[in-house]
Amino acid sequence: MEYPNTNLSDEIFYKLKNLIYDISGIYFNEQKKYLLEARLSRRLSILDLPNFEDYYNYLKYSPKKKSEIKELLNSVTTNETSFFRDSPQLDVFMDVLKQIVIAPSVSPNKKIRIWSAGCSTGEEPYTIAMMIKENFPFSNAKFDIIGSDISEHVLDSAKRGIYNDYTLRNASKGIIAKYFNKADNDSFALKDEIKNMVGFYNVNLVDAKEVKNLDIFDIVLCRNVIIYFDDESKKRAISNIYESLKIGGHLFLGHSESLHFISTSFKLVGFGKTPLYRKE
Ligand SMILES: C[S@@+](CC[C@H](N)C(=O)[O-])C[C@H]1O[C@@H](n2cnc3c(N)ncnc32)[C@H](O)[C@@H]1O
Structure with missing residues (x-):
């Protein structure tokens, strides 16, 4: 397949951020659109999907949506930590x-x-x-x-x-x-x-x-x-x-x-x- 189109349109950004918010409470505001785009681009390549709209539909309607929701959460969470922090x-x-x-x-x-x-x-x-x-x-x-x-x-x-x-x-x-x-x-x-x-x-x-x-x-x-x-x-x-x-x-x-x-x-x-x- 050709390289996926990893530009995230405003419309799909809103759909994705609402989905993430409804599941996890994590809130991506407009300033963080680039972050979501960067973190989810890899999923397009892994799933061989051409664009984010197809990725959103995959999350909503694919028979594998349950396991992809887990991957979504793995991708969008910020996991920075260290021993004896603070x-x-x-x-x-x-x-x-x-x-x-x-x-x-x-x-x-x-x-x-x-x-x-x-x-x-x-x-x-x-x-x-x-x-x-x-x-x-x-x-x-x-x-x-x-x-x-x-x-x-x-x-x-x-x-x-x-x-x-x-x-x-x-x-x-x-x-x-x-x-x-x-x-x-x-x-x-x-x-x-x-x-x-x-x-x-x-x-x-x-x-x-x-x-x-x-x-x-x-x-x-x-x-x-x-x-x-x-x-x-x-x-x-x-x-x-x-x-x-x-x-x-x-x-x-x-x-x-x-x-x-x-x-x-x-x-x-x-x-x-x-x-x-x-x-x-
Ligand atoms: C930045 S880390 C903080 C780790 C550790 N508490 C520390 O202070 O070093 C934030 C963690 O919160 C988790 N997280 C985010 N939303 C969550 C939710 N709704 N329920 C449970 N964990 C969540 C993320 O997956 C991530 O691993």
Whole structure:
């Protein structure tokens, strides 16, 4: 076949962006048309389709539309992450976790549940697992760490647990030596003792039913995820997270995110660079 026409007309851009929005809450405004065009061009080549109009029709009407929707989500999500991202925030996270661990109300057999919502390739929940190993070496406390994402592609990568040195740039040499094995091609394989501490699930944050299936958490980290949503989808995602938190449970957002105009249900208990919210 000849090269596909990868120019995205305004009409098809609107149809595609509405479809993506309805499924995921991710909002592409007009300024991001070029981004959508760039991210989806590869799908035209892979599917041997001549233009974006045919791609849109494929997503709507093909018998393979279900699996292509997954590919669409893999392509349009922004998955940037790294180990020990935003360490001042992680220090606050550890303070909150220590308070929970020493609280007399926590019975020894009860698991403390932590959810990394929008975990991408797994660096965030694995960072938490390593921090727990480091901070509670002799504690009897039990932890349940969940990572979830809408993109199956990143979750597959998270489950493999193979990383390059760039994503480990904020990890100390000691941590790398302790929890990773050197693998081929200068990559690092996460050891099973950390891998086995995290469970991964394909969950769409704007889907109340899918979120509910994860049950109730003590702490949720949803960092650098709702930044891609409009206010309406932020409200949906945050309300789903609210329902998943215990009373007194904490929510961490990314340092450039806030619940201003999104929710009044949480109490803001962290300021400045660490927006920290508590369910009252
Ligand atoms: C930039 S990454 C953030 C990763 C990590 N939380 C961090 O801060 O390093 C954003 C992730 O959110 C996921 N995401 C976007 N929309 C989502 C949705 N509706 N439900 C679940 N995950 C979503 C993307 O697939 C992506 O992996």
